[in-house]
Amino acid sequence: MTQPITQTPICQTIVHDHHPDDTVTLTYDDRFLRRKVLTSDSGTQFTVDLEQTTSLNNGDAFVLPDGRKIGVRPAPEALLEITGQDLVRLAWHIGNRHMPCQVEPTRLLIQRDHVIRDMLGKLGATLREVDEPFTPEGGAYGHGRTHSHAH
Structure with missing residues (x-):
């Protein structure tokens, strides 16, 4: 029996939030992205798909389709x-x-x-x-x- 293919939630929005639901820790180079699959510090996998390449900073947060926010932390x-x-x-x-x-x-x-x-x-x-x-x-x-x- 084949397993169903599950897709990661796609994030297309970034906001500034100092109290996110989760975090993702990224190096300076990794904080410059447009499209990439990331895994949060607690293990949530999600796909970032932004209109243009963006430089992310501490305090920025990805908004998942279910409303959860995953904050960016410098590694x-x-x-x-x-x-x-x-x-x-x-x-x-x-x-x-x-x-x-x-x-x-x-x-x-x-x-x-x-x-x-x-x-x-x-x-x-x-x-x-x-x-x-x-x-x-x-x-x-x-x-x-x-x-x-x-x-």
């Missing part, structure tokens, strides 16, 4: 913490290389990259490998993604 990932006497200058060099960067008052965070690490070390930065959620700055108008020249 810990391998990052490079940057501190130093002149964070503004270091941030400029990172931005000049189109690297996504999380800007905080006393430090910067970027995805680990040995070439950028070497450059920042030569510029006098103090560098430390960390594993943390990554939520870099958006584009010039507060949203979007920074892309390499290969996009």
Whole structure:
């Protein structure tokens, strides 16, 4: 006897919600999507099918057809913490290389990259490998993604 084919619920709506019914933990790269099957942290599988590729942030939530909301949480990932006497200058060099960067008052965070690490070390930065959620700055108008020249 064959088993019936079950389809995952299809989500086409995103809202902002700080009290979702469930969560899905995604890396920075995985939070940039249009169509993908995801599994929530409690095991609910659902299909995301958005009109356009979207950059998701902490606090965004997928709305399932039954009304449940699955919130987006940034996953810990391998990052490079940057501190130093002149964070503004270091941030400029990172931005000049189109690297996504999380800007905080006393430090910067970027995805680990040995070439950028070497450059920042030569510029006098103090560098430390960390594993943390990554939520870099958006584009010039507060949203979007920074892309390499290969996009």
